[in-house]
Structures are given as C-alpha cells and as structure tokens.
Amino acid sequence: MDIVVLVKQVPDTWAERRLSESDYTLDRESVDAVMNEIDEYAVEEALRLKEAHGGEVTVLSMGPERAAETIRKALSMGADKAVHVSDPALHGACAVQTAQTLAAALGTIPHDLVVLGSESTDARLSVMAAMLAEKLGLPQLSGARKVEVDGSTVTIERQTETGFDRVQGSTPAVVSVVEKINEPRYPSFKGIMAAKKKPVQTVTVADLGLDAGSVGLASATSEVVEMTPRPPRQAGQIVKDEGDGGVKLADFLAAQKLL
C-alpha cells in the first residue's frame, strides 16, 4: 500500500509568533521552525500502516527551502522518500491555493492513502483533508483516532465531542488524524543517518503544471487587511487564600453577574 504523508513546517508554538508587517503573511524568519506537531502522528500512522500492509511512504510538503529540515525529520522517522514543493511563487498562498497545489503534486505520486494531521498549529484552519477530498473526489476520512485497513476498505473512528463516528471508504482515500491516535516514535540515530541518503525531489509550481500567477499572495482567495496585537488583559485581582478563597471567588463571580 503506497502512502503519501503530508507534513508542514510551522513556527514553534512555544515562541511568540507574528505576521510580517509588510504583507501580513506568516513571519517564518524570526522564530524557530518545527514540524507541525500533529504531523508527527500522521507520519507515525503512515509508518505503522506500511509496517502492517507493506508499500512505501512518501513525504509531501509544500513550503520554503527551510522546510527541508521538517522533511528530513519525517524521513529520519522512517519514511522512504519525499517530494518538496518549493517555489517563491507560493509565498502567501491561501488554503484553497494550497489544496490546489498539493492536489496537483498528489497527481504525480502513486497513492492508496493520503495521511495528514487534522490541523496545523499556525493557521489552524483544519480544512486541508476536506479540501483535498473534495478536490480529488476521494473519501474524506477525517479526524481519525483509529485507522483500520482491510484490503481496499479503510475504516476510521472519527473523534467527536461525545464519542466517535465510524466512517468507511475505499482506497484511494484521504485520512486525517488526531493526536489521540498513537505515540510518535523518535528518530533513531540510524534513522537520522539513513535519512541523509533518502531521495528528496524538489518541484516547482511549473513542474506541477500550475500557473505561478494563480498560486500566491497576489491571487489568494482571501487576504488579511488589518492586524493589531491583542491589547494585554488588564491586570486582575490576585488574593492569597486565607481560608475564604472560595467565598471570595464566588463574590467576584456574583459581582460580575456570572452566578
């Protein structure tokens, strides 16, 4: 079973993140960059499915040159090869353009499953699995906390607020995973060394048959028009419990008309 796993490099969530002042796109330069956390679970799930069913795991990532570090990490975890869509024309691409680009790239890589994380920690749209399924006409098996493959039938447990939905489709399918699904492995020393020799193919939008003018900021389907840092919250009242902390808290809630 051939699996493509999507990974995204994002600013570290422990850092103070910002938009660039000049064009309101994500400032990727001023902060540490890491693999989007949930993508580690996607890579892990892809590797487990490969271990159980055979085949190859190909990493697909769209991002600037620096995203090669994140691709390398996925390879060091055990993925076999990678395709890196990197092109200055993609700067400022919106979600719709990103889906178009990834869909075009998926057209060049054989796949029975496309596995991705349920959301990225930078944009937090949680839309990519649905967009790719719509674009490619494939089953959308999203928000999975469990994935089972039996021949060409894929069944997931989709996490919901009150339990789960069992959702089924046939390969090829798009599967997005939530954090609950597994415990991602750490790259081993051997894995890190092996990753250096694994093939990474870098492609441009032209290589994918896309028009460079249709994929970046200038033609994005949405735009940020204004940005303001959130005003700091006004300092609150902090009291030390003298045996009546609970009562004082209730007094505060009552004064705020919250009781």
Place this chain on the structure above:
Amino acid sequence: MASVLVLVEHAEGKVKKVTLELLTAARALGEPVAVVVGAPGSAAPLVDALAEYGAATVVAAESEDVEKYLATPQVAVLADLVAAESPAAVLIASSAEGKEIAARLAIRTGSGILTDAVGVDGDGTATQSIFGGAVVVKSRVRTGTPIVTVRPNSVSAEPAPTQAQTRSVDVTLDDAARAATVLERVVEEKGSRPALTDASIVVSGGRGLGSGDNFALVEALADSLGGAVGASRAATDAGWYPHQNQVGQTGVTVSPQLYVAVGISGAIQHRAGMQTSKTIVAVNKDPEAPIFELADFGVVGDLFTVVPQLTEEVTKRKA
C-alpha cells in the same frame, strides 16, 4: 437585499445556540436564509426559533441520506443555493464538521474561506484572533462567495422576530459525495453537561489535580455553574481526563463567558486555547503561575480546599 445563507446546527429538534448567534451576525450582511439539512421532518420544529432570530426564509433540505454521510450533504445543498441565489455570504458554525463543510464548499464554488471568525462586519470582513489570541486580524474574501465559519460565543444572539417563509429543496448527492459513509455514530459519554466548544462556562483542570479521580472536584464545580469540563494537556497526556476535552493549542479552542482554571499553570500552549475567554479566574498554589497574568481574579491557595468551598458557595447562592 442580498441573502445570507446560515447553515443551521440542530440536534433533537432544537436549534443550537451558535445558530442564533450566526443569524444575528447575518442580519448585518443581508437577509438571513436559514438552511436546515437533516432527516425528514427535522426542519418544521426549528422554524419558530429561527424566525425569532430573524430568518426571513427557512430552507428545508431533508433526506434519509443526510445522516449517512459526512459534510457532503450540507455541501451539496449549500452549493446549489450559492449558485441559485448568489448570496452575500455563507455563515457556518466553526465546529470540526462546520469547518469541513466550509472547506469543501470553498473548493466546490471557487470561493475564499475564513475560519474561526469572532466577528463579521456588514461588508463581510471577518475578525479573527490568531496565534492563540496574541494577534487580532481583519480578513476578507477576494474570490467568489465569502464562506465564513464563526466561533461559538463570539457574537451575542439578539432576537429580531419575523415571519419566516419555508421552502423545500432536494438533497442531490453524486458518487463523490457518497465516497465515505458513516457506519454508526457512537456516544461514549452522554452527560447533562454542555459541549465544551459552545459552553458559556468552562471549568478546566490541570496538573495540580494530581490524579484522574480528583477531576471529580472540577466536575462538581462545573455542574454547580452549569458549565462544561476541560483539561490541560498535562492532564489528558497523563490519562486523567479524555483527550477530546483538552483545551489548548493542539486541542479545543474555547471562548466562553467564564473560564475557570483549576491547578493549571497556564503554559503558552494552554493559553492559546482559552485566552479569548471573556472572564478568566484561576486557582493555583503557585503565585508565580503564568495563568495569573491572564486572570481577572485569582486565588493563590490549595485547590483541594478552595474549589470545594467555591462549589458549595455557588450552589448555595444559586439555590
């Protein structure tokens, strides 16, 4: 006046609160058209509530198929309506499925999408709170029909009673829409508590609780306030509380009227999921805990005495 499509969230014959918030927001943009996608008979019981909040039209898209598929029935119905009516915007609740419906609709109709809006202006510009609430941006859609998902609790629902016209449309699903089927919907825990994402009050517990059993303290406080229960990542990673209750960067983002943090230090990843809450209160034994920087009211003390006292006090005052 241009119409504004509002996808109705409903369960057990009732309109969810977030839909009333969406209708309120929609009125600034045009004439609200409430779209009910559900099993046969699901629209009729909802009409009065929708009209009460200004729905000029209620579109009933009813089919036995709706429950069998994920997102695609709603997308099919909304795409037909977008083509027929050229609405000023489509508003959808920012739930997991709401965002997926919006995502597919954007691709289907060649439109831009804005998610997790905390406000929508009359011209369709949306306000979004990004990077865990550190930055506020205004965004707009440049292509096609603006498709905007709105975060629950960010707009306060205001009634605007009107007479709603009702009409029915077909739910037409092609093969791609039937590619994934929902075999069953399993409810693992059905309590009387409100759902975390649209609760007005959320009480969350963290590392300070020390064990899963001690979450009973958090649950008791939540029940006295009529709130939902959340947990920090430290607590869900430790297996003390179900993962789906995790509030934070990699969990759920909540924006309630009141957020109560119990034994939570307030690491940046937790703050990312709750710092747009209207009022924040915290109980923690460490006076240096970063949660106190956000708190409107904080008690430095032992949660095992402060929280039961608070629960008792709340119960007494609400009686």
